[in-house]
Amino acid sequence: MxxxxxxxxxxxxxxxxxxxxxxxxxxxxxxxxxxxxxxxxxxxxxxxxxxxxxxxxxxxxxxxxxxxxxxxxxxxxxxxxxxxxxxxxxxxxxxEKHVVHILECEAALGSGSESRLSGEELEYAKEFVDNMDTHLNSLVLQHMPANFQKMDRKKAVVRPNLDSYVFVKAVEPVNGVAVDPEEDGADRDSVDLSPGNQYILRYRPVSSLVHSGAVKLI
Structure with a gap:
């Protein structure tokens, strides 16, 4: 084997x-x-x-x-x-859906930080956004009124919805996962995750747990 x-x-x-x-x-x-x-x-x-x-x-x-x-x-x-x-x-x-956001995150990586993209994916992302800009400038924006021909890319960025709900299955015991990460104070609701059990939670508070392998999505 x-x-x-x-x-x-x-x-x-x-x-x-x-x-x-x-x-x-x-x-x-x-x-x-x-x-x-x-x-x-x-x-x-x-x-x-x-x-x-x-x-x-x-x-x-x-x-x-x-x-x-x-x-x-x-x-x-x-x-x-x-x-x-x-x-x-x-x-x-x-x-393709979040290309501008992803490249922004890549550009903000510090020295020694791990990229989420493979080398081939990074090259593809850069080529995709270049082609997208070329298409917009040559085929779309030039036919718009003058005051619409300049596009603020930052305002048009599509970002992933980290507050969407996901099904998770705990692999390891995890205590004190915030149910509502936007709520401040000691009284905010939290849940303890037990191995083998399944939960419906917002993605944001379990994002790091997915990366570490403490939970997996189902």
Missing amino acids: AEYSEGSSDDEYETMTTGQLLAKLEEAWVNEKFSPELLYHKTEIIDCIEEQFEQAESSIGRAPKGDFVSSIHKFEIERIKFVLCSYLRTRLQKI
Whole structure:
């Protein structure tokens, strides 16, 4: 069985089986589907899965024609490819929808801060916004009245709705999650999350918990 090593901290590594790796991909896919914001790109997992694809397809290519085990493996590869493609497609849709906001966040990152985008996604986002500006300037704004030909991009930015409600399932115990993060004071409502239980909460107060893996979206 193939293994995947994930750095947990410094020189410590947690060994994951192929099944655990695929479970991580499916979890990332579901989180991305239901999160209103763009999450961090799972570069290490995707790189490992693509390497597994190459090894599996090479093995299938050497198998006798009509081999039953190879047919099962081929079916499994197609299923994994579907999840991977859906994950990447969901991210691209979010990038296109919130591209200006995402690039603003990228520009504000400090030295050593982690980007949410892969290198390819960042290049795509920059090209997409350039093409969008070109389209607006050459095909739309020039046909508008003079006082409408200048657009304030900051006022037109589409941002993710972090106050939308999501279904979450606790993976770890978490105490004191604010039900209404906008309410100040010691009397504001909060809830304790127990592992295995499901909740309906605003996304904003659980955003960091999704990133850390303490909860997952469902």
